[in-house]
Amino acid sequence: MxxxxxxxxxxxxxxxxxxxxxxxxxxxxxxxxxxxxxxxxPQTQCGQCTYPGCRPYAxxxxxxxxxxxxxxxxxxxxIVALADLLDTExxxxxxxxxxxxxxxxxxxxxxxxxxxxxxxxxxCPVDAILGSAKHMHTVITDECxxxxxxxxxxxxxxxxxxxxxxxxDDWKWTVPPRQPGLTGDA
Amino acid sequence: xxxxxxxxxxxxxxxxxxxxxxxxLRQASLPPRLYLPLRQHIGEHNKPxxxxxxxxxxxxxxxxxxxxxxxxxxxxxxxxxxxxxxxxVAHPSGLKDTCIVIDVDxxxxxxxxxxxxxxxxxxxxxxxxxxxxxxxxxxGAAFPSSPKLSRGKMQGxxxxxxxxxxxxxxITCDDMLMRHYAAEILRGVGYLQRIxxxxxxxxxxxxxxxEAIAAMTSGLAHAGLAATExxxxxxxxxxxGEKQLIQILTGREVPHGQLAFDIGLFCQxxxxxxAITRALEQDQPLISRVVTITGDNxxxxxxxxxxxxxPVRHLVELAGGYLHGDSSPLVMGGxxxxxxxxxxxxxxxxxxxxxxxxxxxxxxxxxxYHDECIRCGKCTEVCPAQLLPQQLYxxxxxxxxxxxxxxHLLDCIECGCCSAVCPSGIPLVQYYRAAKSEIRAxxxxxxxxxxxxxxxxxxxxxxxxxxxxxxxxxxxxxxxLQKKKIQAGGEVPIADPVQAALERVKARKLAEQEDSx
Ligand code: SF4
Ligand code: SF4
Ligand code: SF4
Ligand code: SF4
Numbered sequence: 001m002x003x004x005x006x007x008x009x010x011x012x013x014x015x016x017x018x019x020x021x022x023x024x025x026x027x028x029x030x031x032x033x034x035x036x037x038x039x040x041x042p043q044t045q046c047g048q049c050t051y052p053g054c055r056p057y058a059x060x061x062x063x064x065x066x067x068x069x070x071x072x073x074x075x076x077x078x079i080v081a082l083a084d085l086l087d088t089e090x091x092x093x094x095x096x097x098x099x100x101x102x103x104x105x106x107x108x109x110x111x112x113x114x115x116x117x118x119x120x121x122x123x124c125p126v127d128a129i130l131g132s133a134k135h136m137h138t139v140i141t142d143e144c145x146x147x148x149x150x151x152x153x154x155x156x157x158x159x160x161x162x163x164x165x166x167x168x169d170d171w172k173w174t175v176p177p178r179q180p181g182l183t184g185d186a
Numbered sequence: 187x188x189x190x191x192x193x194x195x196x197x198x199x200x201x202x203x204x205x206x207x208x209x210x211l212r213q214a215s216l217p218p219r220l221y222l223p224l225r226q227h228i229g230e231h232n233k234p235x236x237x238x239x240x241x242x243x244x245x246x247x248x249x250x251x252x253x254x255x256x257x258x259x260x261x262x263x264x265x266x267x268x269x270x271x272x273x274x275v276a277h278p279s280g281l282k283d284t285c286i287v288i289d290v291d292x293x294x295x296x297x298x299x300x301x302x303x304x305x306x307x308x309x310x311x312x313x314x315x316x317x318x319x320x321x322x323x324x325x326g327a328a329f330p331s332s333p334k335l336s337r338g339k340m341q342g343x344x345x346x347x348x349x350x351x352x353x354x355x356x357i358t359c360d361d362m363l364m365r366h367y368a369a370e371i372l373r374g375v376g377y378l379q380r381i382x383x384x385x386x387x388x389x390x391x392x393x394x395x396x397e398a399i400a401a402m403t404s405g406l407a408h409a410g411l412a413a414t415e416x417x418x419x420x421x422x423x424x425x426x427g428e429k430q431l432i433q434i435l436t437g438r439e440v441p442h443g444q445l446a447f448d449i450g451l452f453c454q455x456x457x458x459x460x461a462i463t464r465a466l467e468q469d470q471p472l473i474s475r476v477v478t479i480t481g482d483n484x485x486x487x488x489x490x491x492x493x494x495x496x497p498v499r500h501l502v503e504l505a506g507g508y509l510h511g512d513s514s515p516l517v518m519g520g521x522x523x524x525x526x527x528x529x530x531x532x533x534x535x536x537x538x539x540x541x542x543x544x545x546x547x548x549x550x551x552x553x554x555y556h557d558e559c560i561r562c563g564k565c566t567e568v569c570p571a572q573l574l575p576q577q578l579y580x581x582x583x584x585x586x587x588x589x590x591x592x593x594h595l596l597d598c599i600e601c602g603c604c605s606a607v608c609p610s611g612i613p614l615v616q617y618y619r620a621a622k623s624e625i626r627a628x629x630x631x632x633x634x635x636x637x638x639x640x641x642x643x644x645x646x647x648x649x650x651x652x653x654x655x656x657x658x659x660x661x662x663x664x665x666x667l668q669k670k671k672i673q674a675g676g677e678v679p680i681a682d683p684v685q686a687a688l689e690r691v692k693a694r695k696l697a698e699q700e701d702s703x
Binding site for chain 1: 225275277278279281283555556582583613616617619620622623624627628630631634635636637638639641642644645
């Protein structure tokens with residue numbers, strides 16, 4: 001618990017500093033609503049919402065150009081959070097944009113087949129792929145958001161999306177089953 | 187007689203302690219193979235420091251971590267590392283986790299101890315030694331002792347509380363420890379006093395353990411500890427919970443969101459005191475612990491001093507085996523706070539205080555269906571954390587985790603009192619645990635997406651910077667080219683340097699004009 005709190009506050013502090021600095025240095029235009037919306041989006045940067053990334057989608061929502069139910073990676077939890085923030089109605093996830101996966105995916109590069117073309121590196125929005133020209137590449141699993149953007153550019157189709165391994169760290173207790181037919185829901 | 191206080195709620199439970207107390211504490215033999223999980227407590231798990239094929243001696247460090255909250259794991263005996271891979275471990279998930287496997291050679295050969303002159307050591311050096319020996323709290327949570335001690339020392343401690351309460355039914359390992367190792371416990375208390383410099387030390391023991399109280403009292407007479415008192419407290423569950431024990435002994439409440447040392451108190455379990463004594467006096471790291479094995483499906487319930495990493499099955503065999511076959515559920519811990527094991531192959535770890543082998547599920551968490559809440563309020567009456575379990579239940583069930591947190595879900599100590607009294611048989615604690623897991627998971631997702639945003643924005647900036655640099659490079663090239671052209675155009679070289687500089691400025695202006703067009 002303490003460790004978690006310390007790490008999180010350290011990370012938050014660090015990110016705050018860097019982002020604070022860059023915000024001043026590279027200030028484009030400040031829009032607190034966009035920031036607040038962006039903070040709730042999963043940052044997978046996959047484009048399934050039809051916008052070229054989470055921030056553009058956040059902008060579209062802020063300007064009333066897009067409904068809040070187009071982000072499959074965020075799923076229902078994100079929709080509820082957005083509805084709460086914007087004080088609008090909770091919608092169902094629009095299935096046209098894709099399906100929410102309970103177990104996130106990560107990219108795995110088949111290192112035998114990889115020809116080291118660097119195309120996937122250029123596609124990855126979060127710099128999660130390591131490698132240099134003509135050397136096989138590999139994915140930093142912890143940083144991969146599962147956006148699948150690295151798949152189309154690969155000329156030899158050597159990238160696979162696999163479900164993340166369940167570990168003791170992310171195992172969850174589940175609620176017990178209730179007797180069928182009982183009423184009294186809160 | 188010290189004036190004792192009461193905490194809210196609690197339960198009078200049947201002790202079931204005598205079963206495992208009829209036999210004396212025994213030394214467990216070495217099993218053929220030991221399994222030592224890399225993850226022993228909350229926080230980052232350890233990294234292995236040995237390779238398959240290495241021979242290790244008893245006391246060698248085999249895994250460690252560099253994080254703040256850490257405790258090394260040592261080889262419990264001599265042998266050869268034969269695998270580092272996934273095996274069943276003691277965890278409610280039943281999932282496997284990475285273990286270092288040692289094939290025991292039976293020599294029990296130890297690394298040569300280095301025993302320091304304790305009189306010469308500073309408090310900080312003593313804490314370092316405790317850290318190196320991998321000592322953790324042996325009361326249940328296995329929280330590493332050295333970071334706790336450093337923090338306690340920094341904050342200043344008024345009262346040191348030694349927990350010999352052992353309030354949960356069936357468990358008797360601390361009782362046995364106090365009967366047999368009173369002198370070692372009290373020497374450990376002495377070291378804690380040297381580190382923390384408390385004004386008072388209170389050793390709390392429930393009054394259902396007269397032998398332990400007698401042993402500790404006679405030990406204290408010879409221990410030469412200043413301002414130290416053994417306090418017999420009434421038997422009521424969960425008086426051994428840290429906050430409850432603090433309240434009983436001092437009448438003080440640890441405020442929401444704070445820890446004991448924030449109000450000048452420091453709690454440590456009696457088992458931890460023994461581990462500290464052995465670490466300091468014999469350079470013996472934490473490689474064994476006392477474990478109770480009990481229940482109605484074990485032939486000889488009792489207490490054993492077991493090497494860490496021994497499979498539960500080994501302990502079952504030492505205790506005469508199962509009475510009615512091996513199909514009964516195994517529980518690590520007690521009936522209130524313990525959890526079911528996936529099988530008897532899981533190893534004993536630093537946190538394992540008790541193995542219950544019951545024919546019937548003796549747990550308060552009944553499997554299967556339950557009835558609906560009738561809003562009787564019994565749960566609220568017994569909750570020692572003074573929460574509203576019924577409200578927590580509704581919110582946890584509805585997935586309203588924010589609301590549950592407003593009702594202080596995170597202060598729930600998962601003691602199980604509410605589940606035990608609920609007439610509808612609702613496994614309330616399981617709902618709370620599920621809600622807590624969801625809250626933790628959401629937290630992790632948030633951290634991950636914040637990281638992704640950071641990396642994404644960083645990359646965007648990098649690309650932008652690269653674009654700017656490329657443009658700059660192109661501009662410089664163009665400029666150089668321009669200069670060459672002018673020179674090659676047969677212009678008369680000008681001797682005057684001022685004139686030359688002016689020319690250069692003119693040329694650059696020209697280039698810039700072209701650039702902007
Ligand atoms: S679908 Fe969601 S995660 Fe993907 S880019 Fe759009 S907002 Fe981001
Ligand atoms: S490795 Fe592939 S799937 Fe993972 S974040 Fe990068 S582009 Fe997306
Ligand atoms: S004890 Fe059970 S039935 Fe009674 S109020 Fe609490 S949860 Fe409801
Ligand atoms: S399990 Fe939690 S809610 Fe229930 S009685 Fe114990 S502290 Fe209270």
